[in-house]
Amino acid sequence: MIITLKKNTPKEEVDKLASQFESQGLRINLSPGENYVVFGLIGDTSRLDDRTIAANKWIENVQRIAAPYKLANRMFHPEDSVIDVAGIKVGGNEKIVIIGGPCSVEGDEPLCNIAKEVKDAGAKMLRGGAYKPRTSPYAFQGMGYEGIKCLNHARDLTGLPVVSELMSADKLDEFVENVDLIQIGARNMQNFDLLKAVGKINKPVLLKRGLSATIEEWIMSAEYIMANGNPNVILCERGIRTFEKYTRNTLDLSVVPIIKEKTHLPIIIDPSHATGDWKLVESMSLAAVAAGADGLIIEVHDHPECALSDGAQSLKPEKFKTLVDKARKVALAIGREI
Numbered sequence: 001m002i003i004t005l006k007k008n009t010p011k012e013e014v015d016k017l018a019s020q021f022e023s024q025g026l027r028i029n030l031s032p033g034e035n036y037v038v039f040g041l042i043g044d045t046s047r048l049d050d051r052t053i054a055a056n057k058w059i060e061n062v063q064r065i066a067a068p069y070k071l072a073n074r075m076f077h078p079e080d081s082v083i084d085v086a087g088i089k090v091g092g093n094e095k096i097v098i099i100g101g102p103c104s105v106e107g108d109e110p111l112c113n114i115a116k117e118v119k120d121a122g123a124k125m126l127r128g129g130a131y132k133p134r135t136s137p138y139a140f141q142g143m144g145y146e147g148i149k150c151l152n153h154a155r156d157l158t159g160l161p162v163v164s165e166l167m168s169a170d171k172l173d174e175f176v177e178n179v180d181l182i183q184i185g186a187r188n189m190q191n192f193d194l195l196k197a198v199g200k201i202n203k204p205v206l207l208k209r210g211l212s213a214t215i216e217e218w219i220m221s222a223e224y225i226m227a228n229g230n231p232n233v234i235l236c237e238r239g240i241r242t243f244e245k246y247t248r249n250t251l252d253l254s255v256v257p258i259i260k261e262k263t264h265l266p267i268i269i270d271p272s273h274a275t276g277d278w279k280l281v282e283s284m285s286l287a288a289v290a291a292g293a294d295g296l297i298i299e300v301h302d303h304p305e306c307a308l309s310d311g312a313q314s315l316k317p318e319k320f321k322t323l324v325d326k327a328r329k330v331a332l333a334i335g336r337e338i
C-alpha cells in the first residue's frame with residue numbers, strides 16, 4: 001500500500017503514522033520528496049481499510065497495490081484449485097462440468113425424470129432448488145425438506161451429485177447431510193453470517209455473483225468462506241443487473257479470464273439466470289465454454305410452460321442435449337473436454 005502525505009505534514013504527524021503502522025506489524029519505506037512524503041507499507045495489508053486511513057487529514061492519497069483478498073488470490077496460490085464434488089472434479093484442466101436440472105424441485109417423479117434426461121444428455125450433476133429465494137412472497141417458495149428428499153432419490157437413481165441452494169444457516173446440517181454442492185444464491189452473496197457458516201464445513205460451495213456485485217466484492221465473499229476454513233469454493237457468474245431490458249440480467253463473460261487471472265478458483269456460468277430466456281441459453285453456453293469456463297449450470301424442465309419457477313429460461317431436455325453436443329465441439333476446439 002502506498003500512502004502519500006500532504007505537503008507540509010508536521011514531522012510529529014509523520015512519526016505518529018509510522019509508529020501506528022509499525023505497531024500493526026508492517027514495515028515502512030519512507031521517501032521524503034520535495035512536495036510530498038510517501039510511505040510504502042510492506043507486509044500483509046489485507047486487514048487495513050484504505051478509506052479509514054484516508055480519513056486522516058494529513059493524508060492526500062492511499063493506493064492499494066495488493067488485492068484485499070489473500071486466500072483466493074492467485075499470487076499466493078499459483079496453481080488452479082480443483083474442487084471435488086462427490087468425485088466430480090471442477091477446475092484446472094479437468095473436464096468442463098455440465099450441471100442440469102429444474103429451477104425448483106416440483107415433485108419426486110418430475111425430478112427423477114429430468115435427472116435421467118440430463119444425465120443421458122451428458123450432465124454430471126443435477127441441480128434443483130428446494131428452498132427458493134422468490135421476489136414475491138406469494139410465489140412458489142419450494143418444497144423444503146420434501147424437495148431435499150426428492151434430490152436424494154434422484155441421486156440414488158442416477159448417481160448424479162446434487163446441487164441445491166441454502167438460504168439459511170438453520171438448514172446447514174440438513175444440507176451437509178444431503179447436498180453435494182451447496183449453492184449460495186446471488187441474493188445471499190453478502191449474507192456474511194451464511195458465508196461464515198458454510199466456511200465452517202468442508203462441503204464444496206457454489207458461490208453465485210450478487211445481482212450488483214463487483215468482481216472484487218464477489219471474490220471477497222469467497223474469501224469469507226475460505227478465511228473461515230473451507231477452501232472448496234466454486235464461483236458462478238449468473239448475470240448482473242444493468243439498464244438492459246431485453247434480457248433478465250446481463251451476462252458478464254469477461255469475468256472468466258478475470259477470475260482466472262486474479263484467483264485460483266474454478267468459475268462456472270449460469271446462462272439461464274443470466275439471460276432469463278431459453279432462446280439465448282445455447283449461444284451464451286457456447287460462448288462461456290469458448291471463454292474458458294470450467295462448467296455450466298443450466299435450468300431444464302420437461303414442461304417449461306408449467307414450471308413453478310423460471311419456466312421462461314428453462315430448456316426442454318432435447319434442446320439441452322443439442323446444447324451439450326455443440327458445447328463438446330467448442331470444448332475440443334480450445335483443448336478441453338466435456
Ligand code: PEP
Nearest residue numbers: 103185186187208238273
Ligand atoms: C437459482 O439458481 O434458481 C437461483 C435463484 O439463482 P440466483 O441466485 O442466481 O438468482
Ligand code: MN
Nearest residue numbers: 103299309310
Ligand atoms: Mn431459477
